[in-house]
Amino acid sequence: MTFPVSENVAKMHTSSTLKAGQIAADLRERGFDIIDLTVGEPDFTTPEFIKDLAIEGLHKNITKYTPSAGLKSFTEAVAHFYAEQFGANISTKEVAASCGGKQALFNAVCTLVNRGDDVLIPKPYWVTFPEIVNFCGANSVFIETEKTDFILTAEQVREAITDQTKLLIVNSPNNPTGAVIASDEMRKIIEVCAEKGVYVLTDECYLFFVYPPSEVFTSAVLPEDLRKFVCVAGSFSKTYAMTGWRIGYTIAPEEWTNAIVKLQSHSATHPTSFVQYACARAMERRAESMAAVSEMLAEYKKRRDWLIPELRKINGFRCAMPEGAFYAFVDVREMPGEKFKVSADVADYLLNEAHTVVTDGAGFGANGFLRLSYATSMENLEKAVERMRNLFESKTRTV
Numbered sequence: 001m002t003f004p005v006s007e008n009v010a011k012m013h014t015s016s017t018l019k020a021g022q023i024a025a026d027l028r029e030r031g032f033d034i035i036d037l038t039v040g041e042p043d044f045t046t047p048e049f050i051k052d053l054a055i056e057g058l059h060k061n062i063t064k065y066t067p068s069a070g071l072k073s074f075t076e077a078v079a080h081f082y083a084e085q086f087g088a089n090i091s092t093k094e095v096a097a098s099c100g101g102k103q104a105l106f107n108a109v110c111t112l113v114n115r116g117d118d119v120l121i122p123k124p125y126w127v128t129f130p131e132i133v134n135f136c137g138a139n140s141v142f143i144e145t146e147k148t149d150f151i152l153t154a155e156q157v158r159e160a161i162t163d164q165t166k167l168l169i170v171n172s173p174n175n176p177t178g179a180v181i182a183s184d185e186m187r188k189i190i191e192v193c194a195e196k197g198v199y200v201l202t203d204e205c206y207l208f209f210v211y212p213p214s215e216v217f218t219s220a221v222l223p224e225d226l227r228k229f230v231c232v233a234g235s236f237s238k239t240y241a242m243t244g245w246r247i248g249y250t251i252a253p254e255e256w257t258n259a260i261v262k263l264q265s266h267s268a269t270h271p272t273s274f275v276q277y278a279c280a281r282a283m284e285r286r287a288e289s290m291a292a293v294s295e296m297l298a299e300y301k302k303r304r305d306w307l308i309p310e311l312r313k314i315n316g317f318r319c320a321m322p323e324g325a326f327y328a329f330v331d332v333r334e335m336p337g338e339k340f341k342v343s344a345d346v347a348d349y350l351l352n353e354a355h356t357v358v359t360d361g362a363g364f365g366a367n368g369f370l371r372l373s374y375a376t377s378m379e380n381l382e383k384a385v386e387r388m389r390n391l392f393e394s395k396t397r398t399v
């Protein structure tokens, strides 16, 4: 019997990033010496003091249901952290805890868009955005950004808005490109949307991973008249190397937050109680938390500064310097060799001939590109570069 999977789920695509990671894991299990550059998570361990706080939470018996919006101490800690760190003026009624940034995004979209609405998504996009929109029966309307080096502009948004447009989803720092939208431009983008009554969901999952001279910016600092239209989706996953803990949050106007809490009360209910406790306490210990983030950022920067010039030396690779996150986005459209019709061919070739797994850009709406994660050790990066250089310098010239 074929299981009659629902239409909403049947039309979903399996995450291309997870699929590539799975291929790497399978091959490794079969004994191959695989280098996995698909990983979208920090290779660091969660800071010790946060682990200790979770244990403290357990010992304090914070092990029961919490309010669906999260523990009071959690929503207060988020509001307080944003006030201290960024000067934002957020009420605790505007904060809801979620099971990671992904659920924050899911909650935000599902509580706003209706069947038939248009949702603007700049290309390249994180794979999950169109899937959530699709799930809600709304339409993803993509905005091309290559002309502006993959950095969304207010002008592009203005041109894309129609009467059908309900929401814009922006992700800066960006996965997969590493591009960062400057604070002035982000403000203009939100002004254009507010003027037209369009809501904005800002995915700030990589908030702190920005390399100078680019600057960290959260839309949570915008004035009230703009914030009325904005939902910030935040996450602890990448910031504190806590991907498995599943905790994030939304910061949105009170009515939007109420709807989010209502929806969540019928799904996950809330993220794990003692995880909320640990995160709340960690945010209170801001200096320690920020020191942990700085340490990781310095390591990512070191890798980036070494990796990108090395990638540029590879025959057929073109790569912009990422300003944030931990991904190199490589343009392989001019890769010499008959066999490379699409970027997936290059990814397959790398896998088969160099045992190096990368993510094909097509899943991000960017055929012709590859995403290479540098959330892995320098040793792995050096090995991967050497393999790729040997491969493309010796073989592609003859294919």
Ligand SMILES: Cc1ncc(COP(=O)(O)O)c(C=O)c1O
Binding pocket: 040, 099, 100, 101, 102, 103, 126, 171, 174, 175, 203, 205, 234, 235, 236, 237, 238, 243, 247, 248
């Ligand atoms: C752009 C972006 N947003 C959101 C997420 C969700 O992360 P999490 O659900 O672990 O917080 C990810 C994870 O890869 C991401 O890359």
